[in-house]
Amino acid sequence: xxxxxxxxxxxxxxxxxxxxxxxxxxxxxxxxxxxxxxxxxxxxxxxxxxxxxxxxxxxxxxxxxxxxxxxxxxxxxxxxxxxxxxxxxxxxxxxxxxxxxxxxxxxxxxxxxxxxxxxxxxxxxxxxxxxxxxxxxxxxxxxxxxxxxxxxxxxxxxxxxxxxxxxxxxxxxxxxxxxxxxxxxxxxxxxxxxxxxxxxxxxxxxxxxxxxxxxxxxxxxxxxxxxxxxxxxxxxxxxxxxxxxxxxxxxxxxxxxxxxxxxxxxxxxxxxxxxxxxxxxxxxxxxxxxxxxxxxxxxxxxxxxxxxxxxxx
Amino acid sequence: xxxxxxxxxxxxxxxxxxxxxxxxxxxxxxxxxxxxxxxxxxxxxxxxxxxxxxxxxxxxxxxxxxxxxxxxxxxxxxxxxxxxxxxxxxxxxxxxxxxxxxxxxxxxxxxxxxxxxxxxxxxxxxxxxxxxxxxxxxxxxxxxxxxxxxxxxxxxxxxxxxxxxxxxxxxxxxxxxxxxxxxxxxxxxxxxxxxxxxxxxxxxxxxxxxxxxxxxxxxxxxxxxxxxxxxxxxxxxxxxxxxxxxxxxxxxxxxxxxxxxxxxxxxxxxxxxxxxxxxxxxxxxxxxxxxxxxxxxxxxxxxxxxxxxxxxxxxxxxxxxxxxxxxxxxxxxxxxxxxx
Numbered sequence: 212x213x214x215x216x217x218x219x220x221x222x223x224x225x226x227x228x229x230x231x232x233x234x235x236x237x238x239x240x241x242x243x244x245x246x247x248x249x250x251x252x253x254x255x256x257x258x259x260x261x262x263x264x265x266x267x268x269x270x271x272x273x274x275x276x277x278x279x280x281x282x283x284x285x286x287x288x289x290x291x292x293x294x295x296x297x298x299x300x301x302x303x304x305x306x307x308x309x310x311x312x313x314x315x316x317x318x319x320x321x322x323x324x325x326x327x328x329x330x331x332x333x334x335x336x337x338x339x340x341x342x343x344x345x346x347x348x349x350x351x352x353x354x355x356x357x358x359x360x361x362x363x364x365x366x367x368x369x370x371x372x373x374x375x376x377x378x379x380x381x382x383x384x385x386x387x388x389x390x391x392x393x394x395x396x397x398x399x400x401x402x403x404x405x406x407x408x409x410x411x412x413x414x415x416x417x418x419x420x421x422x423x424x425x426x427x428x429x430x431x432x433x434x435x436x437x438x439x440x441x442x443x444x445x446x447x448x449x450x451x452x453x454x455x456x457x458x459x460x461x462x463x464x465x466x467x468x469x470x471x472x473x474x475x476x477x478x479x480x481x482x483x484x485x486x487x488x489x490x491x492x493x494x495x496x497x498x499x500x501x502x503x504x505x506x507x508x509x510x511x512x513x514x515x516x517x518x519x520x521x522x523x524x
Numbered sequence: 525x526x527x528x529x530x531x532x533x534x535x536x537x538x539x540x541x542x543x544x545x546x547x548x549x550x551x552x553x554x555x556x557x558x559x560x561x562x563x564x565x566x567x568x569x570x571x572x573x574x575x576x577x578x579x580x581x582x583x584x585x586x587x588x589x590x591x592x593x594x595x596x597x598x599x600x601x602x603x604x605x606x607x608x609x610x611x612x613x614x615x616x617x618x619x620x621x622x623x624x625x626x627x628x629x630x631x632x633x634x635x636x637x638x639x640x641x642x643x644x645x646x647x648x649x650x651x652x653x654x655x656x657x658x659x660x661x662x663x664x665x666x667x668x669x670x671x672x673x674x675x676x677x678x679x680x681x682x683x684x685x686x687x688x689x690x691x692x693x694x695x696x697x698x699x700x701x702x703x704x705x706x707x708x709x710x711x712x713x714x715x716x717x718x719x720x721x722x723x724x725x726x727x728x729x730x731x732x733x734x735x736x737x738x739x740x741x742x743x744x745x746x747x748x749x750x751x752x753x754x755x756x757x758x759x760x761x762x763x764x765x766x767x768x769x770x771x772x773x774x775x776x777x778x779x780x781x782x783x784x785x786x787x788x789x790x791x792x793x794x795x796x797x798x799x800x801x802x803x804x805x806x807x808x809x810x811x812x813x814x815x816x817x818x819x820x821x822x823x824x825x826x827x828x829x830x831x832x833x834x835x836x837x838x839x840x841x842x843x844x845x846x847x848x849x850x851x852x853x854x855x856x857x858x859x860x861x862x863x864x
Contacts, residue, residue: 419638426592426633427626427653427704430619437652441643517688518642 229502236498237288240491241281249273250297250485271297284491293492296481303488307477307496313383314474317465318458320393322451325400330444333408337443338435340413349409356402364395364468381470392469396462400454407450411443418442445516452508456501538610539567540742541591541712546604548586548595550813557602558813560586562766564604565839566744568712573735573743575757575774577750577789579810583766584746588716591744592631593621608711627657630705632734634717636697640689646673646700647685650707657708672707673700677733695726702733712742719752731755750793754778759845762786765811765821768839772846782842782853784826820851828852 251267252259268274271294272283287294293303336345336352371391372380379388415421416439424438463475474493481489513519543566549557561583568574578584589595591606593613606613608628616624625631633639641649650669654660660668666685673681676699689697698718705713715734719727735756738745747753753760754774761771762783770783781787788806808825820826823833832851839849 419633419635420641422594423633423639423701423704424641424649425594425625426631427649428622428624428656429626429652430622433652433656438641438644442641445643516643517645518690 225506229499232502233495233498237285237491237495238281240494241284242277244485244487244490245277248485250487253485254297288491288495293495294488296489297486298481298484298489303486303492304496306489307474307492310472310474310477311496313472314459314462314466316389317393317396317462317471317473318455320389321396321400321458322455324393324397325404328397329401329404329408330440330447333405333447334412334435334440334443335409336405337409337412337414338416338431338439340409352402352405355398356406358398360395360399361464361468363398364391364465367391367394368468380468383472388469392465392471395465395468396458399457403454404447404450408443408447411446412439415439415442441515445512448508448511448515452505455504456497459497459500537569539569539607540609541566541568541744542607543567543587543591544605544607546587546590546606547602548583548590548599549602550599552815556815558815559602560599560766560813561590562817564763564766564768566761566768568742568744570742571739572759573738573745573757575745575747575753575760576763577747577753577760578763579748581810581812582763584748584763585716587763588631588714588744588746591712591714592625592629593618594625623657626653626705626710627708628711630708630710630713632698632701632705632713632715632718635721636689636694636701637721639701640697642689644688645685646687646689646692649700649704650685653704653707669703669707672703675706675737676700676703677729678703694722695729698722698726698730699733702730702737706737706741710741712744713738714744714746716746717748718745720747720749727752750778750789762789765817766813767821767849768847769822769850770848771839772843776843776846780854780856782846782848782856783822783850784828784852784854785822787854788825820849828854 251264251271251273254267255264265274272280275283291304295301296303296306299306332348332352336349339345340349368380368391371378377387378390380391382388412435416434418439421434421438424434429438459474462471462473463479465471466473466476467479474497478490478493480486481493543564546561546564547559548561549559551557564583564587566574566576566587576584576587586595586599590601591613593616595601601614604614608624613621613624640646644652647666647669650672651662651665654665654668655662658665658668669685670681673684678684678696678699684692684696684700689700692700698721702715702718705715715738718734719730722730731752734743734745738756745753745757750760757774759771760774760777761768762777762785763769764785770777770781770786777786778790781790785806788804791804792806794803806825811821811824817836818834820829820833820836823829826833830852837849837851839847841847842853
C-alpha cells in the first residue's frame with residue numbers, strides 16, 4: 212500500500228466516523244429537546260391568545276407531526292441549515308459561530324497558560340520526586356487540584372479587580388479582560404497536567420535508556436530535557452485532547468462569572484428558552500470541534516512519536 | 525597487596541584500569557550497610573579482555589556500574605579505588621565523571637530493547653555523545669557517528685543514522701549500543717551481559733564484534749556464562765557473593781579450575797563432546813548480601829567444606845598469574861576430562 216493511499220484510507224475512515232457521530236448526536240438531541248416543553252408557549256407568554264400560539268407554531272413548523280419535523284430537520288442539517296433562532300430572528304448557526312470565537316479564544320489561552328506553567332513545573336517535580344522541597348510543591352499541587360474553578364475565578368477577581376484594580380472582569384474588552392477568565396479556566400487544567408507530566412517524567416527517569424545516556428556522559432539537565440521529557444510529553448498530549456472537550460463545556464461557569472459573551476452562556480440561555488435551532492447548532496458545532504481536536508491530537512502524536520510514524524525506509 | 529592476577533609477561537606494563545580493595549554497600553536503617561562487593565581487586569591492560577564471571581546477585585553488575593560512577597542510590601563505594609591510567613576515579617565529582625563517561629570509559633548494557641531512547645534517532649544519540657566530548661560541528665559529528673556504525677558492522681550506516689530504535693532488529697540495536705560505547709574511542713569498554721538478551725545466532729555475531737572492538741582498547745566483560753567468557757576473554761575472574769574466588773588466564777581456569785565453585789560452574793555447562801555425561805548443578809542457592817562475613821561464602825554449598833572453612837579464605841597466588849580463595853583448592857589436575 213502506498214503512503215498516499217494509506218493516508219486517504221485513514222481520512223475516509225475518520226470522515227465516516229464523524230458522520231456517524233453527528234447523526235447519533237443530533238438525533239438524540241432532537242428528541243431530548245422535544246421532551247422539554249413547547250417553545251411556542253414560552254415565546255408567546257403565559258397569557259397568550261391560542262391563535263397567536265398557533266401562528267407561531269405554523270411559522271416554525273412546530274405544528275407538524277414530530278417525525279415530519281425530524282425528517283425536515285435532518286434534511287436541513289445536510290446543508291448546515293439549522294434554521295432561525297426562535298428568539299433573535301437570526302440564523303442559529305451564525306449566532307453560534309459568532310460566540311464560538313470568543314470561547315475558543317479563552318480555551319486556547321487557557322491551553323497556552325497550562326503548557327507554559329505545567330511543563331516546566333511537571334518536569335522539575337518529576338526529575339527528583341523524592342526531594343523534600345518537591346514533595347512540598349507536590350502537596351500544594353494536590354490541594355490546588357481540589358479547588359473548583361468558580362472558587363479560583365472569584366478569588367482572582369477579588370485580588371486583581373477589587374483589591375489591586377489591575378484588571379477588568381466584565382465581558383470581552385480587550386487583552387486585560389482576557390487574562391482572568393483564561394487563568395480561571397487554566398486553574399482546572401494546570402494541577403492535572405502537572406501531575407501527569409511529573410509522573411511521566413519520574414517514570415521515564417527510571418528507564419534503561421536514561422542509564423545508557425548517563426553512561427555516555429549526559430548531565431542531569433540533558434537527561435531530563437533530551438531524554439526523559441520528550442517521552443513524558445507523549446502522555447500529556449493525549450490528555451490535552453480529552454481536556455479540550457472539557458474546556459469547551461467547562462467554560463460555562465467561567466463565562467457566567469466573567470459575563471463573557473461566549474458559547475457556554477449562549478447554550479445555557481438557549482436551553483432554558485427552548486430555542487431548539489440554536490441548541491442544535493451549538494451541539495453540532497461542539498461535536499465537530501471536539502472531533503477535530505481529537506484528530507489533531509492523533510496527528511500530533513504521530514509527529515512526535517517516531518514509533519507511530521510510518522516506516523519510510 | 526601482591527599483584528596476584530597479572531600474567532608474568534605483562535607485569536612491566538601498567539594496567540589501564542585498576543581496581544583495588546573495592547567495597548560497595550547499601551545502607552540499612554537498622555545496622556551496618558549490606559556489602560555487595562567486598563574487597564575486589566581487578567586490573568585490565570591495553571588490548572586485554574577480562575571476563576568477570578558470576579551468578580546474578582554476585583555483585584558483578586554493581587562492580588561494573590561502580591567503574592562508571594553509576595552505582596544506584598542509596599548504594600555507595602565504601603572503600604577502595606578505581607584507577608584509570610593512574611587517575612583515581614572514586615573521588616571524582618559528578619561533573620568530572622560526566623567527562624569520563626562515554627569518553628575514556630564506554631559501557632554496553634544488557635538489553636538493547638529498552639536501553640535505547642525510543643524517541644531519539646540513532647544519529648541523534650551518537651551525535652549527542654560525540655559533540656559532548658569532542659569539539660566538532662554537527663557534520664563532523666555525523667561523520668564520526670557513521671564511522672562508529674561501520675565499525676560495529678552495520679550496513680548502510682549513513683541511512684541508519686536517521687533510523688529510530690524500533691526500526692532495528694535486536695541484533696542491530698545491540699550493535700548501536702556498542703557503537704554508542706565506542707564512538708569516542710574510550711580507553712576501556714565495559715560490557716554487562718551484552719549478549720544475554722539476544723538470539724543464539726546473533727549472540728555469536730555480537731561476541732565476534734566485541735572480541736575485535738574490545739581488544740582495541742581494554743575490555744571488561746561481565747557475564748554469567750562461562751561459555752561466553754571462554755569465547756572472547758584473555759583472563760577470567762570468578763566472582764561469588766561479592767568476592768573474587770579465582771582468577772587466571774582463561775584457558776588455565778577452564779582447563780583446571782581450582783576453586784570448587786568454578787569447578788561446579790564448569791560441570792554445569794553443557795558440552796558438545798560429553799555425550800551421555802550428566803550436567804551437575806551446584807546444589808543450594810547463593811547467600812544474600814551480608815554486612816560482615818565470617819565463614820567462606822561457598823561453604824554451605826561446597827562438597828569439600830571443612831572446619832577451616834569457618835574462616836573466610838583470602839585470595840592467594842598459587843601460580844604465576846593465578847590466584848584462588850580457598851582453603852582446599854581442587855587438585856591441579858583437570859577436574860573433569862572431556863569425553864574423547
